[in-house]
Amino acid sequence: MQLKNISNESNMSIGCVYIPPENSKYASKDAFEEIEREMVTLRDDEQLCSLIGDFNARTGTLLDFVIPDENLVEVLDENLNDEITDFLYDYQNLISLKIPLKRCSEDKMRPNTQGYKLVEFCKRNNLYITGGRTGSDKGIGKATTKDNSLIDYFIVSSNLFKYIEEYEIIPFDALFSDVHKRIHVKLTTEVTTIEKEKSSHKRKTIKWIEKDKHKFIENIRKNEEKVLDLCNEIESSKKDNHDINRVITSLTNFYSQAAKDSFGTFANKNPIKKKSWGQK
Structure with a gap:
């Protein structure tokens, strides 16, 4: 990056x-x-x-x-x-x-x-x-x-x-x-903020909620066998990059869905502002 x-x-x-x-x-x-x-x-x-x-x-x-x-x-x-x-x-x-x-x-x-x-x-x-x-x-x-x-x-x-x-x-x-x-x-660094035009598109994000952590763990454990199967796909035999990428994508989607089911999603209703990383 x-x-x-x-x-x-x-x-x-x-x-x-x-x-x-x-x-x-x-x-x-x-x-x-x-x-x-x-x-x-x-x-x-x-x-x-x-x-x-x-x-x-x-x-x-x-x-x-x-x-x-x-x-x-x-x-x-x-x-x-x-x-x-x-x-x-x-x-x-x-x-x-x-x-x-x-x-x-x-x-x-x-x-x-x-x-x-x-x-x-x-x-x-x-x-x-x-x-x-x-x-x-x-x-x-x-x-x-x-x-x-x-x-x-x-x-x-x-x-x-x-x-x-x-x-x-x-x-x-x-x-x-x-x-x-x-x-x-x-x-943290000092940077110039660049304002962008207000967008009608509201991007939905997932936010970690500490008090609902147990829900996230439960959602993962409910499908623990699926995770193990995906991991075994890599371990069981030599895989090419395409197969590895497919398994990693499946794992990412699995954890993302577990997070959505546990914490829900939130839409940013404020105007989009482009700020540099670490800006206070």
Whole structure:
């Protein structure tokens, strides 16, 4: 996903990531290289970048940045231009924003192979792990699974930290995942509101209603076998992309219908206003 004219400074890309566990039959040793190639292809020079998702990478408190060797910088001084200098000293943006360079983590297990690959990926692309550095997670680095491992991340360009208003690891809830906790991120920026003409079309939306959560759970459980059948379709044999997309669409429709039956739908009766993400 790309967002343009962020605070009149730059554009921003947000990528959602899933990398299978390194011991999985679906694991790929080139996963990070593939993500990097895709990111470089889509990203322009001034674009802020972020990735969020399940990397299945245990990084502990490994450094995700490089401090240049001053002796080497002096030797190369004549060949350094502003662009190279900005790249080498990008980590100083964190210092100026009062973001700690040192991360914290509740995951005390040794980093795994994908953990080392993730921090090297961050170093090559000047991306930084937000966990343990900002929001209510600052100085903590909460585990992102019920097994006390930290394998889910929100990684960002250094200048994106100033737009992070909230960052939190939500307590585990089996309604959303069998293992993972949710990452809550709120980004805020100042933008110009663009008014659009009043539309006669009233888009219907679904809103989560906490007190009716039990209805949602009941509607899912009534058709639990259908969900299991759809999941088994993927697991039972090798499927091509068409089959996988069909199953994912069926699952999406199933959960959407369960939400409609539980919470109903609401029409927006106000004039449509186009506002940028995160605007207060």
